[in-house]
Amino acid sequence: MVNDYGGHYLVVGPAPKPIEGTWDSSGFVVIEFPDVDRIRQGTTLPSTGGPVRSERTRRG
Template sequence: MAAYALAHLYETSNHPDVFEYIERIQPTMDPFGGRFVVHGTMPEVIEGEWPGTLVIIEFPDLDRARAWYASPAYQEILHLRTDHIPGSAIVVDGVGPDYDAVTTAQKLRAAVS
């Protein structure tokens, strides 16, 4: 099941370190099967507030997403972004092709009964 690394970057920066980070990130993802789904796009906010941009990287599974983030190659460049752009990052499992929200609601309802 696919998993995702998401970064909510609260500000943008034109610092040369950020450009270097962007130039160097793809080779850190390749060994783990990572690919950008969303990269630095300014979202259209339809509820609440969302300062900044969004990055979503898809991986084949959660183990590979975690391994990429912890990899020496990625850790070597991470500071190039975090030194200049505040934000939050998470990894999360996706849902499989057979996911059914109705079944999820039924399980949640049963758990509180």
């Protein structure tokens, strides 16, 4: 999906080991898009009009 909107992955990795505090995720991703409009297009599901983030959250 990222590629469909002109984005590409800069970093994909496992959870970092924080020097202080906690990290409550199993990994992290850094994605680059050519402009803000492409980000907005890529973060809204056309079928529901809702954010992709909620879909990811449902999967756990």
